[in-house]
Structures are given as structure tokens and as C-alpha cells.
Amino acid sequence: MVRKEKSKVLSERFDELYPGGHSKFREPFDVTPHKVFIKRASGSRIWDIDDNEYVQFNDAFGPSILGHAHPVLAKGLVDLIENSATIVGSNCLFGEDDILFAEAIIRDVPCAEAVKVQVTGSEAVQMAIRMARAYTGKSVVVRFSDHYHGWFDNVFGGLLNDDSEALPYQKEGDNLTDDHWTSGRFPGCIEESYVLPWNDFEKLEETFDKHHDQIAMIHFEAMVCNTLGLYPKPGFLEKIRALCDQYNVVMSIDEVITGYRLGLSGAQGFFGITPDIATFAKAIGGGIPVSCVVGKKKFFEPFDNGLKGPGTFNGFALGMRAAAVTLSILGQENGKCYEERQTVQDHITGGLLTIAEKYEIPLRITEAPGVFFTLFGIAGGKKPVYTVQEAIDGGWNPKLFIAFRKYMQNEGIIMLPGERWYLDIAHTMDDAEWVLEAAEISMKQLADDIRSGIFEPGIDS
Structure with a gap:
């Protein structure tokens, strides 16, 4: 369970000072009621002001290709x-x-x-x-x-x-x-x-x-x-x-x-x-x-x-x-770092599919080097998706990912909204193992939620 006392206090003050936040879209980026305030960062890891350690897969929405503090x-x-x-x-x-x-x-x-x-x-x-x-x-x-x-x-x-x-x-x-x-x-x-x-x-x-x-x-x-x-x-x-x-x-x-x-x-x-x-x-x-x-x-x-x-x-x-x-x-x-990064990505995506299959959760992963998407509700493993309508027709349910992302952050994994994961050249196999350990806990919770009936099928759930 993450500590959040200092972050909660700063979140209240931040919202007073910055209406709409720094980057405003319709849906909030935060997965928890409080924001995460960073104290330091190194490589793929970040530490917040409450001394929680995370592995991040948001890469600041893309710029942090080298990781932090290279x-x-x-x-x-x-x-x-x-x-x-x-x-x-x-x-x-x-x-x-x-x-x-x-x-x-x-x-x-x-x-x-x-x-x-x-x-x-x-x-x-x-x-x-x-x-x-x-x-x-x-x-x-x-x-x-x-x-x-x-x-x-x-x-x-x-x-x-x-x-x-x-x-x-x-x-x-x-x-x-x-x-x-x-x-x-x-x-x-x-x-x-x-x-x-x-x-x-x-x-x-x-x-x-x-x-x-x-x-x-x-x-x-x-x-x-x-x-x-x-x-x-x-x-x-x-x-x-x-x-x-x-x-x-x-x-x-x-x-x-x-x-x-x-x-x-x-x-x-x-x-x-x-x-x-x-x-x-x-x-x-x-x-x-x-x-x-x-x-x-x-x-x-x-x-x-x-x-x-x-x-x-x-x-x-x-x-x-x-x-x-x-x-x-x-x-x-000649870009050897990309080959090393792909080894980590393959381990993560393969492991996520294995865990999803274990808990009978349909999961489609569409990917390219350095970026992948976990679309819950769609079967098919690693396979491209060509249109949003194809995803909807296949059973994509974004509410499942929102719940999964929340559970994962509670286990120390910070992900992007929109089903998206970014990898940078600082990510390691140790990070990959942390992801899969967190996913084991999070997908078990997600499977329990699904069985309880709290998720209606389809995009409008």
C-alpha cells in the first residue's frame, strides 16, 4: 500500500493554484484521487515525496527516451x-x-x-x-x-x-x-x-x-x-x-x-x-x-x-x-540500445499475456518497439488493431484498463492512460520482473471484479 499523506496535502494546494492542471484534457490523467509529487528520479525509477518507489512506463508522455538523470x-x-x-x-x-x-x-x-x-x-x-x-x-x-x-x-x-x-x-x-x-x-x-x-x-x-x-x-x-x-x-x-x-x-x-x-x-x-x-x-x-x-x-x-x-x-x-x-x-x-530495450519489452508483453490467460481475462496487445497497448476485453494476444470500431466490436472495455492501472500503481507501476505503455533504454529485466509481479496481483483483483459483475461488457460500461 503506497503512502500518500504529503502528496494529498500538496494536491489540494496544487488544484487551488493551477485550475485545469498543467495539461488539460477532458479525462484526468491521475489514476488516484491525489497527484504524485516526485522527489527524485534515476533511470526507470522515481521516488515521490512520501518515499514510495515506482517503475515508470509513462516516459513523460514520450520525451524521456533515455530514462531519468542519464x-x-x-x-x-x-x-x-x-x-x-x-x-x-x-x-x-x-x-x-x-x-x-x-x-x-x-x-x-x-x-x-x-x-x-x-x-x-x-x-x-x-x-x-x-x-x-x-x-x-x-x-x-x-x-x-x-x-x-x-x-x-x-x-x-x-x-x-x-x-x-x-x-x-x-x-x-x-x-x-x-x-x-x-x-x-x-x-x-x-x-x-x-x-x-x-x-x-x-x-x-x-x-x-x-x-x-x-x-x-x-x-x-x-x-x-x-x-x-x-x-x-x-x-x-x-x-x-x-x-x-x-x-x-x-x-x-x-x-x-x-x-x-x-x-x-x-x-x-x-x-x-x-x-x-x-x-x-x-x-x-x-x-x-x-x-x-x-x-x-x-x-x-x-x-x-x-x-x-x-x-x-x-x-x-x-x-x-x-x-x-x-x-x-x-x-x-548503430542503435544497439534499441535491441536491449526490445528484450525487456518482449519479456513484459509475453508475461502479461500469460497472466491474463491464467485469470481468463481477454487481452490484446498491439505494439511497436518502445510502445505497446494493453486492450482488455479483446482476445487475440499480440496482434495489430486497425480502427477503434474494430476494437469496440471485439469487446474492448476501457474500464478494465482503468481499474488495472489503478491496481498497478498501488503496486509501484506507473502507466499512461489510454492503455499505453512507453519503454525507454533505462528499463531493465529487474523492472520487467517487478511489472509481472505487480500484474499477478492486479489481474487477480481484476478477475475478481469481473466475476462480481461490476463491469458491464463493451465500451459504454
Whole structure:
């Protein structure tokens, strides 16, 4: 049983000081009534102010690819802070880290020939949109439902339009029907993008055939890490590539999560598809905010003809040091650290399935290197899921995961909401054993709950 006295007191004060918290979505991220306040962290472990020790699998929603307090990264950052300047002026003064970072990402990422640096993933997406519009002279962005591209009005939220005769602009939802709906959004932003169903070949081709003269770019997660780890159906990414080539549309992959998480070449290498441009953030900074757009050089030519991309912290020295050091660590021995991480991931996922089978709990795991999703209620073991509707039809019950996550945190395992687990290169086989010991206790509790009848079947339980 975790101790929580100090965290409960701080939680009350935090809620008074920060309405909505630091990052506000419809559903709270906390799995317990109190927040967890961290006192220190090292590698895969964290300790809270009540002296509870945890193994974390949230990686701060993606940036902590090295784990916490990695000694080489920490040394590089401290050296810069003590001996130089953390920021030396946007596009006025520069550092060698600027070169080291760009050379590394161009070496690793298939589409990368040039780089434009930003600070956050949301900003990188906006820069990519502006670049595509400048290059093509067109304005509309095609995106997919259930994908996430940041909090700016023109890409945040929006439901599928069920009027087959209308333009496929997003349909305005509300706080009950759309997880990413928000009040305060400018109404005109709805006409900036078409929202299509993921993995729908027919709708994709129809939209490009009818509206290609309006479409500047298509931007998407190749693996939908923001929703159940949905995979692209075989041939779907290739169809996007072909349509973009046919109609002069910029193909842009959102690698904010997958970049340097799935491997050195990201989702592009994992799925074997090369876009025109791509957005990166999270893992590339190892925990310090830095993001970028990379792509073929021709898509950067508008910067010589009026395209602007200013920003005080673009290319700030601390971020560039973090990115240069992080990519250097990940690239050692051609990414050997990813192989070692996969051994840990395989042990965890295999063990979870074995325990679930023991307690007769249907469990589907969909995964890629460094990320996996535990979908309770669906049988099938390790197998991709392609759409949310497929998960629902298969019996997915998110209430089971919410209960499981709560039980696991009580046993010292911190996980992400949304069925998601992130692994970093600091995770060890000892961590994996702790997970499976906790899962044994937690799934037994979950099985007892299921037998008691407190969970109705289906997503609406």
C-alpha cells in the first residue's frame, strides 16, 4: 500500500493554484484521487515525496527516451549551463551542437535532407503546415480522426462529418462526444482541414480525386500512438504516397511520438515509407523541449522566397545540446540500445499475456518497439488493431484498463492512460520482473471484479 499523506496535502494546494492542471484534457490523467509529487528520479525509477518507489512506463508522455538523470546527458547540460549560455539569440548566434544535431537526424531519418528547428511538437506541426502551404500554394490540410497533432485550433479535435454530400470538414463536437473538443476555439478553423476515417482507402482516394486542387498536405501518425496504437492497413501508407505524388500534395508524417522511439529511423523506417516532410519532438531532446521539421530540401526552398518561421527559443543552446547528446547516445553501435530495450519489452508483453490467460481475462496487445497497448476485453494476444470500431466490436472495455492501472500503481507501476505503455533504454529485466509481479496481483483483483459483475461488457460500461 503506497503512502500518500504529503502528496494529498500538496494536491489540494496544487488544484487551488493551477485550475485545469498543467495539461488539460477532458479525462484526468491521475489514476488516484491525489497527484504524485516526485522527489527524485534515476533511470526507470522515481521516488515521490512520501518515499514510495515506482517503475515508470509513462516516459513523460514520450520525451524521456533515455530514462531519468542519464549521466552523459546530465553532464552535457551542466557543462553548458556552467560554461556557456542556455540561449544565445534566435538565428543570431550559434553553437557546434546545431551542426551535430542536424547531421545526426539527417543520417538517421529517411526523408531528412534539411532541418527547421522549433521548441514543441505543436509548433513543429504548425511550421510544417505553413511550409506545405507555401510550397504548393494550396491551403487545406487532410488529417484523420483519432490522430493527435497538438493543441492549436486548426488541428485540435473535430469529428467525422457524416454528411456524404458535404465537404469533409470536421464536424464540431462537444465535451461529451469529442475527447479533444474545447471551448474558445475560433470557428473559422474548421475549414482549414478535412478529417477522414483512418484506414478508409475509398474515402481517401475520393477526397483526393475531388479536392486535390485545395489540398496542400496530408499529416498523420503512421502508428496512431495517441489512440490504441492503431496500425495502418497493408498498403494504406503506400496509397497516401501515391496520391500525394499524383496530385502535388505534401506527405507529412507526425513523428512527434514515433521519432527515435521506434528506432533511429522512426516510423518511416519501421513501416518502410518515406514522406516528403516529418515533424519530430519529444524523444529527440531527451527531456528538454526541442522539436523540428525535417524533409526533402525542395520543401525548404520557400524560406528563400518569403516564408517565415521566427521564434526566440528556436535553436536555443540548451535544447540543441540536449538533442545532440541524446541522438549521439541513441546512435551508439548503430542503435544497439534499441535491441536491449526490445528484450525487456518482449519479456513484459509475453508475461502479461500469460497472466491474463491464467485469470481468463481477454487481452490484446498491439505494439511497436518502445510502445505497446494493453486492450482488455479483446482476445487475440499480440496482434495489430486497425480502427477503434474494430476494437469496440471485439469487446474492448476501457474500464478494465482503468481499474488495472489503478491496481498497478498501488503496486509501484506507473502507466499512461489510454492503455499505453512507453519503454525507454533505462528499463531493465529487474523492472520487467517487478511489472509481472505487480500484474499477478492486479489481474487477480481484476478477475475478481469481473466475476462480481461490476463491469458491464463493451465500451459504454
